[in-house]
């Protein structure tokens with residue numbers, strides 16, 4: 001059987017490296033940083049890891065309903081498609097920086113796309 | 123089959139069950155969220171038994187060496203005795219050896235104890251004024267050098283515990299403490315790594331412990347200590363730290379004043395701003411941030427954005443309850 005995306009990228013160790021890079025980009029991105037500002041940074045980093053693991057098709061236990069519930073308070077604060085696109089951009093840039101091949105980046109983007117309606121509560 | 127001992131009860135851990143599964147199955151109110159080793163909300167500490175290495179994945183080194191692990195991804199091969207991460211339930215007894223002024227509103231409290239208290243400089247204890255009232259104070263002492271615990275306590279007008287310490291505590295008094303806790307301390311192993319220490323007010327206490335501990339353990343990389351206050355009276359141990367900088371070529375001390383009065387020998391500005399202007403690129407650095415909670419929160423973000431890795435950022439915010 002061929003390896004899945006998460007394994008091809010390097011599994012958990014690769015995600016640990018990606019978290020710092022990704023989270024730094026998100027916090028520096030004026031379009032979305034305000035969603036992350038008032039959350040405890042260390043907890044937030046753990047959540048970024050959950051996000052990346054999921055986006056890369058790794059083992060996770062989140063259902064669509066969990067995603068809906070987990071982001072509902074952000075939707076109430078105005079979370080919309082433009083913010084979602086910004087997160088996707090930062091994810092792609094992070095993976096590029098880690099020299100992940102474009103075909104795999106496209107796979108990660110497709111996984112995220114699949115959560116869009118749940119995340120945005122549509 | 124491994125057994126798990128927790129708060130006086132022992133539970134059998136069936137094949138494939140995680141420690142968290144076992145606790146929840148027996149009705150233990152254990153905090154948890156992702157159940158996949160990501161969110162760390164279920165973190166506990168092992169007292170006896172060997173942990174599978176994978177159960178400490180993602181936990182930062184300073185906590186890992188103390189036995190912290192994630193019950194949700196821990197499938198033990200060995201019997202374990204585990205405890206919740208807080209230490210409030212345990213008490214130690216110590217005798218006040220001296221209360222010495224360090225400045226107009228900071229005293230150094232020396233505490234000695236019959237049974238040696240093991241700690242790492244920079245950790246904190248909770249000092250009990252009475253059974254119901256305790257406050258956290260950081261350990262500025264280094265076990266091998268000082269032979270007693272030392273605290274730096276700033277006095278707050280109407281502060282219940284700090285006023286008691288300043289006004290009522292006398293040599294010979296016996297006091298109760300919680301065992302040392304916290305993960306803001308020096309770990310040997312990367313002797314060449316540059317260290318950046320930023321503190322405001324009595325945030326110097328843990329940093330003073332950490333810096334001297336690092337030097338004593340032979341740290342060779344640069345150690346830069348920024349101590350900030352608004353007024354000159356807010357800085358203390360200035361001469362002692364200047365001496366230390368004379369003594370060790372890799373140790374540098376920057377006393378910073380953000381108010382309008384800045385005598386010779388002090389830097390004008392806030393400690394965090396000055397530190398970042400001297401070292402704008404912090405990838406590869408290890409960072410320690412202590413003191414004012416707003417400063418610590420802002421500093422965590424700014425040093426991270428300046429390139430420091432999340433796991434290299436250690437901090438203690440001196441949070442306090444509003445009146």
Ligand SMILES: Cc1cc2nc3c(=O)[nH]c(=O)nc-3n(C[C@H](O)[C@H](O)[C@H](O)COP(=O)(O)OP(=O)(O)OC[C@H]3O[C@@H](n4cnc5c(N)ncnc54)[C@H](O)[C@@H]3O)c2cc1C
Nearest residue numbers: 257258259260275276281282283284324440441442444445
């Ligand atoms: C991990 C940790 C480590 C700490 N280490 C130290 C240390 O090494 N040295 C030290 O002096 N303190 C330290 N503190 C702070 C200390 O625990 C107490 O909060 C402080 O001594 C005030 O307690 P109190 O009982 O005197 O005041 P309280 O009776 O709790 O408060 C009285 C009044 O003072 C105000 N107040 C209290 N603290 C502050 C503050 N920091 N800034 C502004 N206003 C305040 C309160 O809002 C209130 O109005 C630490 C705190 C934490 C969480």
Ligand code: HEM
Nearest residue numbers: 032035036047050051054070083084087112115119156161
């Ligand atoms: C690409 C699709 C997305 C996925 C798969 C995703 C996934 C996740 C996951 C798994 C968590 C952790 C939940 C938990 O354990 O509590 C989380 C939390 C969070 N997400 Fe997302 N997310 C996505 C998009 C976004 C977007 C677009 C934003 C905002 C711009 C965002 C902001 C947050 C915040 C702020 C939290 C923390 C919530 C809190 O703790 O209060 N997410 N996300």
